[in-house]
Amino acid sequence: MAYATSAANDPNELLDKLRVFAHSNGWVVDGWRDRTVRVGKALSVHAGSLYATLLTELSGGDSSRPPPFVGVFGHTGYTANANADLQAEASAPVWANYVQGPYSAVHFFCRTAPQPYLHIVLETQAGTFKHFGTGRLVTAGAVSTGQYVYGSQWYYDPSYINNPDDVRHAMAFDDSWANYVSATTRVRADFDGIAPRWHGVSDTGGDSRALYCGWRRRGAPINLLKDIGHSTLTGRAPGQPLWCSVPRGGDLNTDVGHPPDLRFIRLDSYAPGEELVLGSDRWKMFPVHRKNGPVGTPNSGVYGYAYRITE
Amino acid sequence: MWHGLWPLTFSGQGDYFRSPPFWGGRPSGALAGEPTFGVRTVDVPQHIGDERRGALQPLFGDDFFDRIHVEPRVLNLGNVSSVQRRAVRVWNAFRSRALTLTEVTLSGGEGIVLTAPGVPPLPFAPLSERTWQVAVGTDGPPVIGATLAFWFDGFPELPVVITGQRIVAFAFVPDWSRGVLERLAWRTDILTSPLQVEQRRGLRSTPRRSFEATLIVDGRERVLLDLAVFGWGGRTWALPVWPDGQWLGTEHALGIRVLACDPTYRDFRAGGLVLLRGPSAFDTEVAEIESIGADRIVLRHPTTRAWPRGTRLYPVRTARLAEALRVTRLTDQAASIAVRFDVVEPCDWPALIDTPVYRGHPVLADRPDESESLSSGWQRALLSLDNEFGAPFVLDPADWAAVTQPHRWRMHGRAERARVRSWLYALRGRQRAVWRPTHADDLVLVATVAGTATAADVANVGLARFGGLRPGRRDLRIELRDGRAFHRRITAAVSLDEAVDRITFNAALGAEVRPRDVKRISFMALSRADSDETEIEHHTDSDGAADVAIMLRAVRDADAVKTSG
Numbered sequence: 001m002a003y004a005t006s007a008a009n010d011p012n013e014l015l016d017k018l019r020v021f022a023h024s025n026g027w028v029v030d031g032w033r034d035r036t037v038r039v040g041k042a043l044s045v046h047a048g049s050l051y052a053t054l055l056t057e058l059s060g061g062d063s064s065r066p067p068p069f070v071g072v073f074g075h076t077g078y079t080a081n082a083n084a085d086l087q088a089e090a091s092a093p094v095w096a097n098y099v100q101g102p103y104s105a106v107h108f109f110c111r112t113a114p115q116p117y118l119h120i121v122l123e124t125q126a127g128t129f130k131h132f133g134t135g136r137l138v139t140a141g142a143v144s145t146g147q148y149v150y151g152s153q154w155y156y157d158p159s160y161i162n163n164p165d166d167v168r169h170a171m172a173f174d175d176s177w178a179n180y181v182s183a184t185t186r187v188r189a190d191f192d193g194i195a196p197r198w199h200g201v202s203d204t205g206g207d208s209r210a211l212y213c214g215w216r217r218r219g220a221p222i223n224l225l226k227d228i229g230h231s232t233l234t235g236r237a238p239g240q241p242l243w244c245s246v247p248r249g250g251d252l253n254t255d256v257g258h259p260p261d262l263r264f265i266r267l268d269s270y271a272p273g274e275e276l277v278l279g280s281d282r283w284k285m286f287p288v289h290r291k292n293g294p295v296g297t298p299n300s301g302v303y304g305y306a307y308r309i310t311e
Numbered sequence: 312m313w314h315g316l317w318p319l320t321f322s323g324q325g326d327y328f329r330s331p332p333f334w335g336g337r338p339s340g341a342l343a344g345e346p347t348f349g350v351r352t353v354d355v356p357q358h359i360g361d362e363r364r365g366a367l368q369p370l371f372g373d374d375f376f377d378r379i380h381v382e383p384r385v386l387n388l389g390n391v392s393s394v395q396r397r398a399v400r401v402w403n404a405f406r407s408r409a410l411t412l413t414e415v416t417l418s419g420g421e422g423i424v425l426t427a428p429g430v431p432p433l434p435f436a437p438l439s440e441r442t443w444q445v446a447v448g449t450d451g452p453p454v455i456g457a458t459l460a461f462w463f464d465g466f467p468e469l470p471v472v473i474t475g476q477r478i479v480a481f482a483f484v485p486d487w488s489r490g491v492l493e494r495l496a497w498r499t500d501i502l503t504s505p506l507q508v509e510q511r512r513g514l515r516s517t518p519r520r521s522f523e524a525t526l527i528v529d530g531r532e533r534v535l536l537d538l539a540v541f542g543w544g545g546r547t548w549a550l551p552v553w554p555d556g557q558w559l560g561t562e563h564a565l566g567i568r569v570l571a572c573d574p575t576y577r578d579f580r581a582g583g584l585v586l587l588r589g590p591s592a593f594d595t596e597v598a599e600i601e602s603i604g605a606d607r608i609v610l611r612h613p614t615t616r617a618w619p620r621g622t623r624l625y626p627v628r629t630a631r632l633a634e635a636l637r638v639t640r641l642t643d644q645a646a647s648i649a650v651r652f653d654v655v656e657p658c659d660w661p662a663l664i665d666t667p668v669y670r671g672h673p674v675l676a677d678r679p680d681e682s683e684s685l686s687s688g689w690q691r692a693l694l695s696l697d698n699e700f701g702a703p704f705v706l707d708p709a710d711w712a713a714v715t716q717p718h719r720w721r722m723h724g725r726a727e728r729a730r731v732r733s734w735l736y737a738l739r740g741r742q743r744a745v746w747r748p749t750h751a752d753d754l755v756l757v758a759t760v761a762g763t764a765t766a767a768d769v770a771n772v773g774l775a776r777f778g779g780l781r782p783g784r785r786d787l788r789i790e791l792r793d794g795r796a797f798h799r800r801i802t803a804a805v806s807l808d809e810a811v812d813r814i815t816f817n818a819a820l821g822a823e824v825r826p827r828d829v830k831r832i833s834f835m836a837l838s839r840a841d842s843d844e845t846e847i848e849h850h851t852d853s854d855g856a857a858d859v860a861i862m863l864r865a866v867r868d869a870d871a872v873k874t875s876g
Contacts, residue, residue: 238372238374239371240371279404
């Protein structure tokens with residue numbers, strides 16, 4: 001079973017349930033410890049050569065980026081340090097903010113082959129969703145690792161909370177982002193003899209370690225179908241792979257791939273959490289943050305992610 | 312790059328556009344521009360195509376293509392009371408791979424007829440689609456649970472689950488000389504304290520509903536009824552809601568989906584069933600409702616026969632025979648049959664919308680039907696201790712009498728019936744409390760009350776002496792002749808003299824009220840029904856008259872502080 005839905009009261013219980021889920025689905029649990037740097041827990045897992053550590057952080061942030069946080073960073077190998085945040089060739093962590101419990105529901109998606117991934121969707125309140133996870137891209141071209149980590153940070157300032165397209169919201173696999181905190185999507189793309197080479201979505205031009213994968217800026221290698229609604233005939237909408245590319249210098253970009261079993265989708269005719277059946281595939285769809293909604297509440301419009309259920 | 316392609320354009324071997332002819336005295340197609348209509352052949356020379364470099368980027372099409380789509384995967388037919396036809400489409404969405412359908416199996420398919428587009432092994436060209444027609448008839452097991460499975464070479468089974476249940480229409484019409492009795496039965500769990508304060512818990516979300524009627528059947532219909540009950544008696548029937556019947560006013564041809572009728576205040580519901588009945592019980596059709604308009608019903612599937620003017624149209628509820636039929640043989644041709652059906656599906660009814668609300672509970676402002684005298688009563692919870700040789704010791708712990716009073720409705724027409732049914736659903740058997748005015752002339756105003764005044768002088772009836780401002784005798788409904796009504800609580804009462812009491816309201820009336828404006832001032836008691844069962848006597852169908860009687864009993868529920876006029 002590579003999909004499970006459950007419930008949890010707080011971020012630490014969430015990680016504990018994730019540990020059980022990942023372990024029962026072929027991931028190896030390396031460590032499950034308290035963090036020494038900040039108050040929280042750290043869960044280190046690996047599948048094949050893909051290592052990641054998932055973290056909770058219960059304090060910090062500010063009113064626009066409230067705690068608690070759950071995050072993840074990727075690394076190679078596992079060292080039982082005293083400090084769970086220190087691992088070899090590690091990326092900077094990416095975070096999902098304001099993941100306060102108890103959650104209405106949590107959804108776990110994972111697989112170990114052909115590409116390992118661990119995707120988590122949190123329904124923090126009915127209709128409000130958070131996304132984070134890690135995995136390896138379905139790579140294009142000569143990219144040696146392709147590990148990705150992502151989180152989702154909604155910006156809770158009342159002026160922007162219900163503005164789905166504002167760049168202050170830093171969302172998974174989207175490079176339209178400017179909230180001056182940290183990148184929410186990072187991809188390891190080793191080439192030209194440089195390793196580790198982690199690319200993160202960037203808010204500054206000319207960044208040689210930038211990652212391009214936007215659905216709001218539609219700067220992905222091929223424009224996303226963000227503005228294409230559903231079919232008026234069938235009510236269905238196409239799901240779009242979230243393509244990632246990295247700069248190679250001289251204004252050239254290289255595709256590095258897209259996350260497996262994850263799509264960008266418009267939810268015009270779908271309800272949050274609804275399942276879409278395509279032949280033998282089942283896709284479960286969640287809003288980026290919250291589908292539409294009244295003024296004053298978070299609103300990510302009709303944009304959403306579709307996760308494939310592989311059972 | 313263009314200098315490399317340029318010679319090919321004229322070489323005769325590498326032109327991209329073959330049509331229209333590119334040479335022969337006329338300008339070349341390439342030079343004259345691309346053709347704007349008709350078939351166009353694009354032929355990319357192999358040695359140019361080979362120059363392409365790059366990675367194939369799968370887009371959304373990869374989620375749709377290169378797999379087999381079977382739609383729908385679940386066929387939930389609901390209540391099958393006539394032949395249901397559905398299509399199952401199988402699409403080979405492989406863009407460049409032909410498949411072979413090796414087998415189609417239908418398991419548990421008794422009474423299901425499958426119309427296939429061909430006999431397996433059936434080749435499916437790339438991107439080709441075929442449609443299987445599934446027809447589910449009324450003959451067969453009562454519960455439909457079938458699986459239609461498609462087997463493609465090299466693929467696992469692709470199943471389509473077919474579910475539903477078969478029902479048969481009970482198309483006999485009642486003998487209206489004795490009317491139709493409809494019974495609504497809620498269930499309430501009541502815990503009562505010694506002080507008569509109650510906790511009431513509704514155990515059913517919707518009432519159980521049953522119908523009783525007498526039928527007179529003769530000739531072929533009598534035998535049909537006998538055989539139908541013999542063969543289907545223990546199963547579910549499509550029972551027409553007899554009082555809600557109507558005649559179709561226009562001709563309806565075969566295969567239409569829109570029935571022109573008046574669905575207002577009748578028991579139609581989207582997703583439910585309707586029964587069309589011709590002159591006899593042999594001429595019937597049951598159809599499923601898709602949507603209901605103001606003057607029409609849209610069916611989910613076209614009708615299977617033509618229905619002329621005068622056809623009876625009934626809403627349908629699924630029901631089971633509650634007991635064996637009681638048959639009275641009239642002649643060897645005719646019989647009088649008493650039937651009782653229990654409805655097996657939950658029946659909802661719209662809530663009350665325009666009723667006044669006082670202190671959080673609706674006010675039963677409808678005047679009762681007084682064609683039979685209404686008799687009130689007082690229920691006291693007395694505890695008595697009697698040792699059989701002295702005077703018995705009697706205690707009244709609540710020091711309060713629960714006033715009981717019947718309320719009877721006589722309804723004319725569908726709107727009144729619908730309203731009373733909403734009241735019954737609002738009461739939910741014994742669960743919910745409403746304000747019941749006595750509908751009697753309890754207090755008489757003797758002086759004009761100013762709009763800002765909170766006191767009024769009324770004729771002395773002993774209110775200050777006996778009423779004690781206790782529940783049941785402290786809330787007033789003041790009805791004026793112009794139709795307005797005020798609901799107020801008496802907060803104090805003093806006797807001015809032997810003729811006049813002065814009462815104080817919790818709030819001013821807001822309008823000047825003269826004694827001659829007042830139609831009636833009645834006490835109100837917060838009351839609930841005294842029984843969970845209510846019977847509606849339908850004397851005629853819903854355009855005519857019907858009767859309902861309930862007994863209301865006062866309760867000591869806490870009422871909300873908020874007041875409204």
